Amino acid sequence: MAWEAAARVRNRYRxxxxxxxxxxxxxxxxxxxxxxxxxxxxxxxxxxxYSLFDWDGLTPATWAGLSNYTGLVTDPTLRAPFVHALVLxxxxxxxPIAIGLLLAAAMSRVRVHGLTFFxxxxxxxxxxxxxxxxxxxxxxxxxxxxxxxxxxLVGLDGLTRSWLGDFTLAxxxxxxxxxxxxxxxxxxxxxxxxxxIPRELYEAARLDGAGAWQEFRAVTxxxxxxxxxxxxxxxxxAGLRNFDLIYLTTSGGPGNSTAVPAYEVYHRAFETNQxxxxxxxxxxxxALIFVLTVTVSRLVEGRER
Amino acid sequence: MITSRRxxxxxxxxxxxxxxxxxxxxxxxxxxxLSSPGAAGPGLRLPDGLHLENxxxxxxxxxxxxxxxxxxxxxxAVVVTAAVLSTLAAYAFGTMRFPGATVLFYLFVLGLTIxxxxxxxxxxxxxxxxxxxxxxxxxxxxxxxxxxxxxTFWMRTYFAGSSQALIEAARCxxxxxxxxxxxxxxxxxxxxxxxxxxxxxxxTWNEFLLALVMVTSDSRRTVPLGLAFFQGQHSSDxxxxxxxxxxxxxPVVLVYLFFQRRFVEGMLSGAIKE
Numbered sequence: 001m002a003w004e005a006a007a008r009v010r011n012r013y014r015x016x017x018x019x020x021x022x023x024x025x026x027x028x029x030x031x032x033x034x035x036x037x038x039x040x041x042x043x044x045x046x047x048x049x050y051s052l053f054d055w056d057g058l059t060p061a062t063w064a065g066l067s068n069y070t071g072l073v074t075d076p077t078l079r080a081p082f083v084h085a086l087v088l089x090x091x092x093x094x095x096p097i098a099i100g101l102l103l104a105a106a107m108s109r110v111r112v113h114g115l116t117f118f119x120x121x122x123x124x125x126x127x128x129x130x131x132x133x134x135x136x137x138x139x140x141x142x143x144x145x146x147x148x149x150x151x152x153l154v155g156l157d158g159l160t161r162s163w164l165g166d167f168t169l170a171x172x173x174x175x176x177x178x179x180x181x182x183x184x185x186x187x188x189x190x191x192x193x194x195x196x197i198p199r200e201l202y203e204a205a206r207l208d209g210a211g212a213w214q215e216f217r218a219v220t221x222x223x224x225x226x227x228x229x230x231x232x233x234x235x236x237x238a239g240l241r242n243f244d245l246i247y248l249t250t251s252g253g254p255g256n257s258t259a260v261p262a263y264e265v266y267h268r269a270f271e272t273n274q275x276x277x278x279x280x281x282x283x284x285x286x287a288l289i290f291v292l293t294v295t296v297s298r299l300v301e302g303r304e305r
Numbered sequence: 306m307i308t309s310r311r312x313x314x315x316x317x318x319x320x321x322x323x324x325x326x327x328x329x330x331x332x333x334x335x336x337x338x339l340s341s342p343g344a345a346g347p348g349l350r351l352p353d354g355l356h357l358e359n360x361x362x363x364x365x366x367x368x369x370x371x372x373x374x375x376x377x378x379x380x381x382a383v384v385v386t387a388a389v390l391s392t393l394a395a396y397a398f399g400t401m402r403f404p405g406a407t408v409l410f411y412l413f414v415l416g417l418t419i420x421x422x423x424x425x426x427x428x429x430x431x432x433x434x435x436x437x438x439x440x441x442x443x444x445x446x447x448x449x450x451x452x453x454x455x456x457t458f459w460m461r462t463y464f465a466g467s468s469q470a471l472i473e474a475a476r477c478x479x480x481x482x483x484x485x486x487x488x489x490x491x492x493x494x495x496x497x498x499x500x501x502x503x504x505x506x507x508x509t510w511n512e513f514l515l516a517l518v519m520v521t522s523d524s525r526r527t528v529p530l531g532l533a534f535f536q537g538q539h540s541s542d543x544x545x546x547x548x549x550x551x552x553x554x555x556p557v558v559l560v561y562l563f564f565q566r567r568f569v570e571g572m573l574s575g576a577i578k579e
Contacts, residue, residue, distance in 0.1 A: 234572075
């Protein structure tokens with residue numbers, strides 16, 4: 001059987017081009033595929049399996065069916081992290097895209113001197129390790145940190161506080177750090193897009209007396225739709241995956257006011273011995289990322305047609 | 306292009322504001338890293354001199370020398386292995402046709418969307434099961450697998466776009482598929498390969514979760530993890546912590562400054578546009 005199949009493949013591909021049969025492709029593929037299957041796909045399957053059990057990681061597991069998944073909805077301590085993640089997406093994705101558009105639009109109207117410098121600096125936060133970002137932003141938010149320094153400078157002493165220790169403000173505070181990381185990436189993406197827009201479109205808009213805002217609405221934004229989709233996908237995926245920043249700035253606290261699914265996976269699996277539940281959170285997170293990625297690309301493609 | 310003076314002033318004002326915002330957190334860490342231990346603290350201020358001994362201190366007392374050794378070892382192993390495996394796989398996907406190629410390729414693309422959080426728990430128990438927990442293997446192998454998805458995706462685009470005529474010509478000269486790959490396509494694909502290398506390097510160097518879970522002994526910790534533990538233990542030692550943060554960030558920042566174009570194009574390709 002196998003030999004027969006191989007012969008069929010050989011015949012099929014011999015006709016197409018000279019040289020050896022293209023079934024040799026499997027050979028080139030094999031090492032990468034083996035590593036990928038063994039260390040990504042198999043563990044993913046195992047995660048699904050774990051998520052169907054109650055397991056503390058030590059004693060034998062007991063079958064739990066889908067209860068770990070229903071827990072995601074019914075258990076407030078599991079529901080909250082998903083809500084936090086969606087709130088954070090405003091800061092991780094929406095705000096950076098808005099800032100990126102603002103910067104790109106501003107640069108589209110004027111020939112900027114030192115463009116390379118601005119681009120290099122604004123993109124820089126993106127390449128820093130999250131540990132470094134976390135150290136920097138913990139200091140910004142510290143009682144005697146930059147933010148409170150600035151507030152005191154402008155006479156708003158009443159607003160100073162330990163930002164990351166504040167129950168309502170810790171989540172947006174972490175979000176702003178995420179905005180800081182992401183906006184340069186969005187800007188660079190949009191800037192590349194802006195440069196492909198024909199100059200004539202802008203000239204025409206100006207002849208028609210369009211102001212900056214109208215020009216942006218009529219010319220820049222429509223042309224940048226594909227780049228916005230890419231930016232949304234990148235920032236959403238990175239935002240939902242972001243474990244490091246939360247773990248290193250707040251560890252989900254105070255209380256669980258900044259807990260997110262990515263953090264909950266680690267916390268439950270390796271700190272509170274709820275392996276099954278942790279696996280369920282991980283799988284749900286994967287599904288959420290997948291659905292959002294597909295939705296974003298669909299939305300954009302749908303509008304284009 | 307005709308632009309009004311007001312437009313120009315406004316543009317530079319906006320750019321300047323965001324440049325300052327982008328730089329303040331970085332400058333604050335840099336200045337603390339150069340300050341004397343007594344003067345360093347959160348908040349933005351000029352350093353009180355050039356206290357480079359903070360770096361020497363971080364290197365020895367903060368054990369960053371050792372962490373850097375681990376990081377270099379793991380990064381080199383991951384980057385080289387993933388590059389070779391990705392190139393081979395992408396060569397097959399990009400230049401050959403065989404049954405199942407499309408399905409298998411989409412399997413790799415799917416890998417780009419799978420977060421680490423979904424695999425890290427089984428990886429921990431699997432590696433513990435075979436006695437490889439707390440070894441460099443536990444850091445290298447999973448990261449090779451995760452990088453291979455991106456590498457294959459990225460390099461396939463290059464191979465698919467490479468000149469078919471060139472390949473045919475080399476084949477007529479009697480080159481095997483192996484020869485075509487290494488003597489024709491790889492040398493002319495240096496830009497694409499560079500992009501793959503720098504992106505994989507950045508991911509591996511900055512990786513945190515996997516290092517946190519898979520390694521427990523201090524001697525095998527990579528720099529991001531070392532910094533996190535250092536922060537936990539000596540959070541009041543601001544100057545040293547800042548120097549450590551600079552040591553963690555510098556290699557990737559240097560690579561970024563040298564290969565900026567490659568870096569940016571690689572990171573932006575991460576969105577799946579097929």
